Amino acid sequence: MALVLGIESSCDETAAALVDGDRRIVAQRIASQDEEHAPYGGVVPEIAARAHADRLAPLIAAVLEEADVTLDQCDAIAATAGPGLIGGVMVGLVSAKALAMASGKPLLAINHLEGHALSPRLADPALEFPYLLLLVSGGHCQLLLVEGVGEYRRLATTIDDALGEAFDKTAKLLGLGYPGGPAVEKLAREGDPKAVPLPRPLVGSKEPHFSFAGLKSAVLRAVESGEHADADIAAGFQQAAVDCLLDRTRRALDRIDTPPALVVAGGVAANQTVRGALEGLAAEHDMRFVAPPLPLCTDNAAMIAWAGIERLPLGQFDPLDVAARPRWPLDPEAEAVRGAGVKA
Amino acid sequence: MRTLVIDSATEACSVALFEGRELIAHEHHVLGRGHAERLVPMIAHLPERGRAGRIAVSRGPGSFTGVRVGIAAARALALAWNAGLVGYATHAMIAAMARAERGAQPVAVCTRGGHGEWFCAQYDAEGRELFAPASLKPEYAAASLSAALVAGGEAETLVERRGAGMAMALWPDARGFAHLNPEALTSDVAAIYGRAPDAKPVAARERT
Ligand SMILES: Nc1ncnc2c1ncn2[C@@H]1O[C@H](COP(=O)(O)OP(=O)(O)O)[C@@H](O)[C@H]1O
Numbered sequence: 001m002a003l004v005l006g007i008e009s010s011c012d013e014t015a016a017a018l019v020d021g022d023r024r025i026v027a028q029r030i031a032s033q034d035e036e037h038a039p040y041g042g043v044v045p046e047i048a049a050r051a052h053a054d055r056l057a058p059l060i061a062a063v064l065e066e067a068d069v070t071l072d073q074c075d076a077i078a079a080t081a082g083p084g085l086i087g088g089v090m091v092g093l094v095s096a097k098a099l100a101m102a103s104g105k106p107l108l109a110i111n112h113l114e115g116h117a118l119s120p121r122l123a124d125p126a127l128e129f130p131y132l133l134l135l136v137s138g139g140h141c142q143l144l145l146v147e148g149v150g151e152y153r154r155l156a157t158t159i160d161d162a163l164g165e166a167f168d169k170t171a172k173l174l175g176l177g178y179p180g181g182p183a184v185e186k187l188a189r190e191g192d193p194k195a196v197p198l199p200r201p202l203v204g205s206k207e208p209h210f211s212f213a214g215l216k217s218a219v220l221r222a223v224e225s226g227e228h229a230d231a232d233i234a235a236g237f238q239q240a241a242v243d244c245l246l247d248r249t250r251r252a253l254d255r256i257d258t259p260p261a262l263v264v265a266g267g268v269a270a271n272q273t274v275r276g277a278l279e280g281l282a283a284e285h286d287m288r289f290v291a292p293p294l295p296l297c298t299d300n301a302a303m304i305a306w307a308g309i310e311r312l313p314l315g316q317f318d319p320l321d322v323a324a325r326p327r328w329p330l331d332p333e334a335e336a337v338r339g340a341g342v343k344a
Numbered sequence: 345m346r347t348l349v350i351d352s353a354t355e356a357c358s359v360a361l362f363e364g365r366e367l368i369a370h371e372h373h374v375l376g377r378g379h380a381e382r383l384v385p386m387i388a389h390l391p392e393r394g395r396a397g398r399i400a401v402s403r404g405p406g407s408f409t410g411v412r413v414g415i416a417a418a419r420a421l422a423l424a425w426n427a428g429l430v431g432y433a434t435h436a437m438i439a440a441m442a443r444a445e446r447g448a449q450p451v452a453v454c455t456r457g458g459h460g461e462w463f464c465a466q467y468d469a470e471g472r473e474l475f476a477p478a479s480l481k482p483e484y485a486a487a488s489l490s491a492a493l494v495a496g497g498e499a500e501t502l503v504e505r506r507g508a509g510m511a512m513a514l515w516p517d518a519r520g521f522a523h524l525n526p527e528a529l530t531s532d533v534a535a536i537y538g539r540a541p542d543a544k545p546v547a548a549r550e551r552t
Binding site: 037040041042043044045046047049050053054056057060061064071085087090091093094095096097098099101102103319320321322323324 | 380381382383384385387388393395408409412413415416417418419420421422423424425534535537541542543544545546
């Protein structure tokens with residue numbers, strides 16, 4: 001049975017995992033850098049790259065040891081080759097190249113977004129192509145129609161901030177610390193989502209794209225006005241974000257033949273209000289709702305190894321001189337969206 | 345025992361394969377950029393794909409990326425081959441190469457750092473470290489480096505500034521490994537960056 005070693009180092013998580021063709025995560029290790037970056041209120045690229053360089057090799061060794069597996073038993077070495085913070089991506093990709101070269105195994109340079117896009121199939125054997133994927137994380141906010149391995153149609157992206165980023169900034173404004181998503185969600189439970197009038201950027205607009213910069217500015221003004229309770233601001237922000245997600249996802253569904261499943265992935269998928277709302281939307285459209293277990297939603301290496309498993313039958317391996325790509329859209333056909341920057 | 349030497353910490357990128365102290369094969373390029381693409385194929389071109397019982401790697405200082413690329417490759421190879429792993433400082437290698445060419449004598453080493461600073465170190469006639477690589481402003485470098493022979497990318501500028509001594513513009517080369525003082529080898533291969541990171545968080549937008 002196929003067995004792939006996966007490596008992830010594109011943001012602030014260093015991770016390695018072994019996954020087999022039976023959807024078994026044979027072993028995995030993940031080291032978060034939250035502590036290193038917390039004082040800066042965001043990810044510092046050079047600090048991230050240094051931490052990846054210190055931690056990755058021992059993590060890989062630990063994964064192989066725990067699984068009692070040698071590289072000879074692997075069918076390929078898969079590593080995130082972008083998009084992401086280039087310094088960290090290089091650490092993972094060069095390590096993978098060296099492992100592949102030394103063991104004579106093929107190298108798979110994986111698009112991190114493809115990892116997210118395919119990870120629901122690792123958790124759910126019944127999930128077939130096509131499905132509509134809402135990817136909502138600290139770096140991304142996209143709607144992708146996943147039609148097959150390597151076949152992704154980007155229906156929408158954010159024209160400014162990612163939703164996780166907006167959660168983090170809201171948390172910062174409310175003095176809640178980093179990463180802010182879970183803290184905002186917790187505080188929102190005690191607030192009234194209707195108490196603070198906040199905008200729903202792009203809601204009703206024709207293209208299904210997202211925008212959260214205006215919402216973030218409105219949160220800033222609400223905080224500065226001193227007129228609102230923090231919990232009401234948190235609840236109002238979260239509700240506005242959910243309303244945007246629902247409206248934009250509906251708009252995207254208008255444009256395609258309704259696929260059988262709606263899948264949510266990315267760190268923001270941890271949010272119960274977001275999940276609940278999307279579940280309702282799926283039911284409205286007679287779609288199955290799939291939300292992979294949380295550890296698979298956020299950055300991890302099992303999804304990279306799994307993307308490798310899915311790619312193996314295509315036989316498209318990468319040469320040892322393949323370059324890391326800080327920007328790498330999953331759908332090369334997608335039109336550039338003004339303001340979407342590199343996330344598009 | 346075979347030793348694979350990897351030196352990608354500076355603009356130069358080189359690999360060398362030794363059997364004992366005898367050089368079997370090597371490759372050296374001054375790349376500037378692109379170490380992450382070139383290094384592993386360079387190793388793959390060596391006899392038996394560079395397979396060795398021991399790997400020696402430059403820990404820096406140099407370019408942050410180059411340092412990491414070399415160490416990441418070395419650690420992964422050591423894992424794959426179950427090989428030993430040792431590290432050395434870029435500056436110790438440059439000093440060893442200078443001694444090999446000009447005879448045993450104290451050597452100051454001066455290379456380009458970041459933000460207008462230089463990475464400086466000094467070694468005695470046997471290659472023992474007198475002071476460890478540090479990032480210095482050029483004026484301090486001139487005052488701190490006393491050896492007449494100065495090697496490295498900024499050697500000429502330093503000698504000019506100091507008004508005395510002899511400059512050798514040298515890039516580190518893995519082939520120089522045979523000249524390293526064994527004391528320069530450490531079992532710790534953690535990077536020597538020489539400078540703290542620029543601590544500016546990225547907007548997620550620029551990240552991906
Ligand atoms: N319960 C939650 N509610 C809202 N956002 C959350 C929650 N948990 C995590 N997040 C957000 O998810 C993001 C991290 O997710 P991840 O998939 O690791 O993203 P990335 O790697 O792109 O930063 C952060 O922005 C974080 O605030």
